[in-house]
Amino acid sequence: MDKTISLNARILAAASVVGSKEAxxxxxxxxxxxxxxxxxxxxxxESAEAEMQRMAFNTALAKAxxxxxxxxxxxxxxxxxxxxxxxxxxxxxxxxxxxxxGACSTCAESLLLASVMVSTGIYERCGxxxxxxxxxxxxxxxxxxxxxxxxxxxxxxxVTGSGAFLVTDARExxxxxxxxxxxxxxxxxxxxxxxxANNMGAAMAPAAEDTLVRFFRVTGERPENYxxxxxxxxxxxxxxxxxxxxxxxxxxMGERYTDCGKLIFYRKKQDVHGGGSGCGCSAVVLAxxxxxxxxxxxxxxxxxxxxxxxxxxxxxxQGESIPAVAHLLEFEGRE
Amino acid sequence: MDKTISLNARILAAASVVGSKEAxxxxxxxxxxxxxxxxxxxxxxESAEAEMQRMAFNTALAKAxxxxxxxxxxxxxxxxxxxxxxxxxxxxxxxxxxxxxGACSTCAESLLLASVMVSTGIYERCGxxxxxxxxxxxxxxxxxxxxxxxxxxxxxxxVTGSGAFLVTDARExxxxxxxxxxxxxxxxxxxxxxxxANNMGAAMAPAAEDTLVRFFRVTGERPENYxxxxxxxxxxxxxxxxxxxxxxxxxxMGERYTDCGKLIFYRKKQDVHGGGSGCGCSAVVLAxxxxxxxxxxxxxxxxxxxxxxxxxxxxxxQGESIPAVAHLLEFEGRE
Numbered sequence: 001m002d003k004t005i006s007l008n009a010r011i012l013a014a015a016s017v018v019g020s021k022e023a024x025x026x027x028x029x030x031x032x033x034x035x036x037x038x039x040x041x042x043x044x045x046e047s048a049e050a051e052m053q054r055m056a057f058n059t060a061l062a063k064a065x066x067x068x069x070x071x072x073x074x075x076x077x078x079x080x081x082x083x084x085x086x087x088x089x090x091x092x093x094x095x096x097x098x099x100x101x102g103a104c105s106t107c108a109e110s111l112l113l114a115s116v117m118v119s120t121g122i123y124e125r126c127g128x129x130x131x132x133x134x135x136x137x138x139x140x141x142x143x144x145x146x147x148x149x150x151x152x153x154x155x156x157x158x159v160t161g162s163g164a165f166l167v168t169d170a171r172e173x174x175x176x177x178x179x180x181x182x183x184x185x186x187x188x189x190x191x192x193x194x195x196x197a198n199n200m201g202a203a204m205a206p207a208a209e210d211t212l213v214r215f216f217r218v219t220g221e222r223p224e225n226y227x228x229x230x231x232x233x234x235x236x237x238x239x240x241x242x243x244x245x246x247x248x249x250x251x252x253m254g255e256r257y258t259d260c261g262k263l264i265f266y267r268k269k270q271d272v273h274g275g276g277s278g279c280g281c282s283a284v285v286l287a288x289x290x291x292x293x294x295x296x297x298x299x300x301x302x303x304x305x306x307x308x309x310x311x312x313x314x315x316x317x318q319g320e321s322i323p324a325v326a327h328l329l330e331f332e333g334r335e
Numbered sequence: 336m337d338k339t340i341s342l343n344a345r346i347l348a349a350a351s352v353v354g355s356k357e358a359x360x361x362x363x364x365x366x367x368x369x370x371x372x373x374x375x376x377x378x379x380x381e382s383a384e385a386e387m388q389r390m391a392f393n394t395a396l397a398k399a400x401x402x403x404x405x406x407x408x409x410x411x412x413x414x415x416x417x418x419x420x421x422x423x424x425x426x427x428x429x430x431x432x433x434x435x436x437g438a439c440s441t442c443a444e445s446l447l448l449a450s451v452m453v454s455t456g457i458y459e460r461c462g463x464x465x466x467x468x469x470x471x472x473x474x475x476x477x478x479x480x481x482x483x484x485x486x487x488x489x490x491x492x493x494v495t496g497s498g499a500f501l502v503t504d505a506r507e508x509x510x511x512x513x514x515x516x517x518x519x520x521x522x523x524x525x526x527x528x529x530x531x532a533n534n535m536g537a538a539m540a541p542a543a544e545d546t547l548v549r550f551f552r553v554t555g556e557r558p559e560n561y562x563x564x565x566x567x568x569x570x571x572x573x574x575x576x577x578x579x580x581x582x583x584x585x586x587x588m589g590e591r592y593t594d595c596g597k598l599i600f601y602r603k604k605q606d607v608h609g610g611g612s613g614c615g616c617s618a619v620v621l622a623x624x625x626x627x628x629x630x631x632x633x634x635x636x637x638x639x640x641x642x643x644x645x646x647x648x649x650x651x652x653q654g655e656s657i658p659a660v661a662h663l664l665e666f667e668g669r670e
Contacts, residue, residue, distance in 0.1 A: 001404045001405060001407070003407070003458075005457055043653075044653050046649060046650065046653065047653070047655075072338070073521055077436065079417075080647065080649075081416040081417070081647045081648070081649065082414075082416070082436065082438065082645060082646065082647035082650075083436040083645070084645065084646065084647045084649070084650045084655075087524060087645035087646075087658045087660075088650065088655065088658060090524060091524050091525075091526055091658050094523060095523060096521035096522060096523050097521070097522065097523055097524040097660055098435070098437070098444060098448070098521065099435060099436040099437045099438075099444070099643075099645065099660070100433070100434060100435055100436060101412065101417065101418040101434040101435060101436040102433070102434045103417065103434075109433060109434070113433070113448065116451065116452070116455070116457065117451070120451070120455040120457075122340055122451065122455075123338075186408055186431035186432070186433065187431060187432065188429060188430060188431050188432055189422060189425060189426050189432040190426075191426055308434075310417060310418070310419065310422035310434065311417065311419065311422075312415065312416045312417035312419045313416070314381060314415075314416065314419070315381065315417075315419045315423065318378075318379050318381065318382070320382075320419075320423065323422045323423060323426050325422075325432055325434070
């Protein structure tokens with residue numbers, strides 16, 4: 001029984017905090033805060049990631065001129081073991097906390113659940129925060145940076161960044177045009193036999209296909225009804241696979257399809273191989289690039305999917321394949 | 336702005352799957368499935384944990400005579416890095432998947448979000464599944480079992496078990512008396528300076544206190560209005576601290592307070608020191624012991640809190656304190 005979730009959640013504010021490599025990329029001028037050292041004043045990479053979450057959510061609160069006691073709940077997650085980026089990063093906020101783990105799908109997962117809370121009137125406002133950090137991710141998932149390992153051509157580059165969003169019931173009066181989350185299609189966990197942790201795009205593309213096809217079938221929508229269809233972090237390899245899969249399914253997406261992992265870095269100049277990835281990838285691209293375009297009128301209607309590869313370093317060593325999931329959100333720009 | 340969430344979610348079915356030590360405890364006869372080898376037919380402890388989740392949710396579906404296409408979404412989590420117990424364990428179900436991480440608070444967190452979904456009519460039915468495994472937890476959080484490390488007096492014993500729940504809109508007609516989730520108070524992340532990973536009860540007790548006090552203040556309820564107030568896995572040490580804290584706050588709980596970590600093992604005979612812990616602890620005690628008592632009429636009204644300590648082995652080594660969270664659910668037995 002596939003069904004979409006009807007939502008009516010306005011993005012009250014979105015904020016992005018990134019590191020040096022992201023600042024040097026095509027969206028460099030769009031981010032709210034940049035630390036060229038990638039350290040954010042912290043002694044460890046893990047604390048730096050937590051600090052990015054704190055800064056991103058604080059910035060979102062400030063942009064909305066919203067005090068924390070008006071925020072009903074926080075939905076947050078990251079890639080670190082036991083999601084410590086979120087647990088430590090958001091500890092200073094006196095707000096109920098829901099920890100999530102959807103790997104790189106967490107941005108859409110957190111926005112989906114926050115939107116459910118405000119659309120059903122349970123809370124007036126909710127926050128959604130996610131992050132990833134290249135240095136904490138590399139030493140946890142692959143090898144410590146000091147080893148200087150070579151990267152395979154399909155390997156993706158984990159984005160150092162955190163995106164934070166404040167959503168509110170869209171019936172709350174807006175000042176000017178804003179981005180509204182109107183529908184969602186939650187993803188199902190899928191696994192198609194890929195067990196190469198350096199090719200996560202290939203592992204995640206079938207999950208994105210499954211969610212997109214279910215959304216188009218249930219709603220009767222077509223790719224051409226949207227200005228843009230953008231996935232979280234399939235990158236170049238996974239993005240190409242998804243394009244092919246959707247064409248075979250009878251939903252060719254053509255030029256209106258892109259991926260946050262392609263948008264965030266210059267492919268050749270920045271030597272990122274497969275493109276950007278990580279929970280922070282789709283979060284900071286949504287916050288700094290897509291939502292502003294929905295607000296300005298440059299985009300009217302988009303589909304946004306975050307895609308997550310939910311393996312662990314141990315599960316890969318134990319010979320398991322990579323389970324993936326993709327959650328879809330439909331955004332509209334509205335006066 | 337503290338507020339409770341009003342819910343109306345009936346427990347359609349609850350199932351529990353445990354290992355040998357749990358089977359030898361006081362609730363041994365109440366569990367649905369026991370594997371005396373703790374291996375559940377799997378080659379690794381991590382796969383064994385995943386298999387417990389699959390079995391537990393399958394058993395819940397069978398008890399409710401419910402096909403998986405009637406289940407709108409699954410909310411699941413566990414303690415393993417990247418929550419692979421849930422991602423791999425529930426992969427075979429063709430149901431939208433929301434991954435959660437709230438450490439040992441995940442049982443209440445998953446039930447809370449599943450209850451929101453059915454109480455607001457977004458889905459007709461939802462599943463909530465959590466697990467922990469002594470052998471996978473020890474080698475991940477402390478030391479491999481083969482080392483034969485000595486345990487400190489306050490150390491808790493991670494429960495090998497998985498609990499699964501199927502919830503439905505309580506307006507759906509029930510056959511006989513059942514357990515209904517009527518209200519929830521989500522927890523805030525709190526940290527009070529404890530950084531001893533062998534004394535998690537002490538780290539989690541202030542989080543439970545905070546949630547309980549906020550619930551009593553907002554609702555005007557008192558401990559004496561409940562047959563039982565039961566926390567997830569504070570164990571003996573944390574449970575005593577919570578009792579003291581609540582007395583100081585003017586809400587003495589007396590004999591009506593207990594903890595799932597005390598209920599699941601014989602303290603001395605089973606050499607468990609601080610009591611049981613882990614996501615599976617509160618999940619299997621709720622599924623096998625508390626819900627049947629609500630259904631039989633032995634209990635009418637209880638408060639159930641799962642408590643989570645959200646540190647990672649790395650964050651402890653880096654000198655950080657332990658952030659904790661406790662989510663509260665109010666249950667009533669109803670015809």
